[in-house]
Amino acid sequence: VSDSVYGPWAELVTLGTRRAMSGLSQMLGAEISVVDLELRRVPVTEISNAFGGPETEAVGIYLTVSGSADGHMMLMYDPQIALAFVDLLMGQPANTTTSLTDMGRSALGEMGNLISAFFLSAIADATGLSLHPSPPEVMTDMAGALLDVVSADILATQDEAFIAETTFTAEGADVTGLFMVMPTEELLDTLVAATKAA
Amino acid sequence: VVEAIGAANEIVLGLGEWAVSGSAADVLVCVGLGSCVAFVAYDPQARIGGMAHMVLPDSSQGRASTVAPAKFVDEAIPLVLRGLQTAGAAPRRLALHLVGGARMLKSSGPAEPAMNIGDRNIVAARETLAHLGLPLASEDLGGERGRTVRLDVRTGTLSVRTAGTPSLSGSSAGGQ
Numbered sequence: 440v441s442d443s444v445y446g447p448w449a450e451l452v453t454l455g456t457r458r459a460m461s462g463l464s465q466m467l468g469a470e471i472s473v474v475d476l477e478l479r480r481v482p483v484t485e486i487s488n489a490f491g492g493p494e495t496e497a498v499g500i501y502l503t504v505s506g507s508a509d510g511h512m513m514l515m516y517d518p519q520i521a522l523a524f525v526d527l528l529m530g531q532p533a534n535t536t537t538s539l540t541d542m543g544r545s546a547l548g549e550m551g552n553l554i555s556a557f558f559l560s561a562i563a564d565a566t567g568l569s570l571h572p573s574p575p576e577v578m579t580d581m582a583g584a585l586l587d588v589v590s591a592d593i594l595a596t597q598d599e600a601f602i603a604e605t606t607f608t609a610e611g612a613d614v615t616g617l618f619m620v621m622p623t624e625e626l627l628d629t630l631v632a633a634t635k636a637a
Numbered sequence: 638v639v640e641a642i643g644a645a646n647e648i649v650l651g652l653g654e655w656a657v658s659g660s661a662a663d664v665l666v667c668v669g670l671g672s673c674v675a676f677v678a679y680d681p682q683a684r685i686g687g688m689a690h691m692v693l694p695d696s697s698q699g700r701a702s703t704v705a706p707a708k709f710v711d712e713a714i715p716l717v718l719r720g721l722q723t724a725g726a727a728p729r730r731l732a733l734h735l736v737g738g739a740r741m742l743k744s745s746g747p748a749e750p751a752m753n754i755g756d757r758n759i760v761a762a763r764e765t766l767a768h769l770g771l772p773l774a775s776e777d778l779g780g781e782r783g784r785t786v787r788l789d790v791r792t793g794t795l796s797v798r799t800a801g802t803p804s805l806s807g808s809s810a811g812g813q
Contacts, residue, residue: 482704484651493669494785496800501742576742581800583669584783588741590652591672591692591754594708595699 447634448627449478452603452620454565455558459618460607462557463550467527470610477604483594486586489602490515490617493583498539500551501576501588504559507568507633508626511589512555514547515617518579521547523614533612544577551575554618566633589621597624645789650675653705655689655713657720661791670737670784672755674762676714677734677786679793680726686790687721689713693754694761710761714769732774735762736786736797739779755779 456476464471487493498521504510516524518539525536525543528550536543555572563570578585593600605618622630646662652673656665665688667675672692679686689707693699696709707713722728738759759778766773775795777784783800 482651484653484705487652487669494798578741579801580671580741581669581783581785584671584739584741584800587652587669587671587673587692587783588754594652594692594702594705597700598702598704 444627444631445478447631448601448603448622451562451565451630451634452476452478455561455620456603456605456618458561459554459558460605462553463607466550466553467609468530469527469612471607472610473605473607474615475604475606479602479604480599481602483590483598483600486590486593486600486602486621487583489586489604489619490582493581493586495582496579497582497585498547499578499580499582499585500547501578501585502551502555503573504555504570504622504626505573506570508570508623508629509592510620510622510626511592512551512558512572512621513585513589513619514551514554515582515585515619516614520614520616521579523612524550524609524616527609527612527614539579547577548575551577558620562630566630567636568629568633593621593623601627647787650688650690651705652690652692653702653708653713655687655707655717655720657685657687657717657724657726658790659683659685659724663790665788665790666786667737668785670786671739671741672737672758674710674735674737674755674758674778675786676710676717676762677736677788677795678717678721678726678731679734679788679795680721680730681732681793682730683724683726684790684793685721685724685726686788686793687717687726688786688788689717691758691762694757710758711765714762714765718769728771731771732793733766733771734774734795735759735766735776735778736795737778737784738762739783740781741783743781
């Protein structure tokens, strides 16, 4: 990515992530800290190496972005940590949830709804674009299999993927999560053009 | 007979990558296949194997790629078959296998073009093979779980691990 694209994209991601994490913090009633925010450009063939390798078991909360242009968003958790998040989301004592039920999946889906809505509204405010999240899909599988959903769409037209990865933790609970935003090249161009026009 | 026992040399194929090997130490691997489909072919006599990590069904619906030449099913299968022939495998001896093509998204989820991509990949792979007049020796396709597939080039043993299961189920790809 050239600097002229990277700069505005980095600013938008930082803005969106800050808003999303503050929304999550309110939802959980717990302080959320961003441990790491990284923007990468990787060959699409290597997307599946995110989250500790393609065979690592993970819980993924997946949403697509549509409207002015398309993109993908995925929250990924270690399965044990997903259970801890369910407890946090449902206001239960730690270790109450021991397996992922429909109720737990629904709670994680709500978390995906909230994070994506806050992230996209921040970006919409900054660019004037109209961007909508899809309903969330909560999946448990090998990380590579989860990320196939994203890769298949991006690889149809691109050899490289732009990934914004946010690692966050909730204070007072031993949980970390990964929030990935993967715009298509089209969305990236649209965002940057809108930023310049704004 | 004493055979040299060395560490297996795993050749892990990323999305859209393919490989052919006649080296006994090699194991061809696709890790964490979701909607992707692995095409596997093995000549038990020449002990040559090939594999492709296929992502999308149809090359007419996308842009060609230099980093992922085997991303489209309709192009990847002929690519591997030609590679095997060049390496000395005989087409009539090949045992062919398809693995993967899971449905990762349920109907309640995001409605987007990648939906049911697993099903579309399976259909494309079967059609491509039928068009070439090539029968399948085995298949492990569909469902809702990810898979890892390994082909041991020395023995022709094909093993598939499905997400959420600890053990490997093995079968002989060579059919000997």
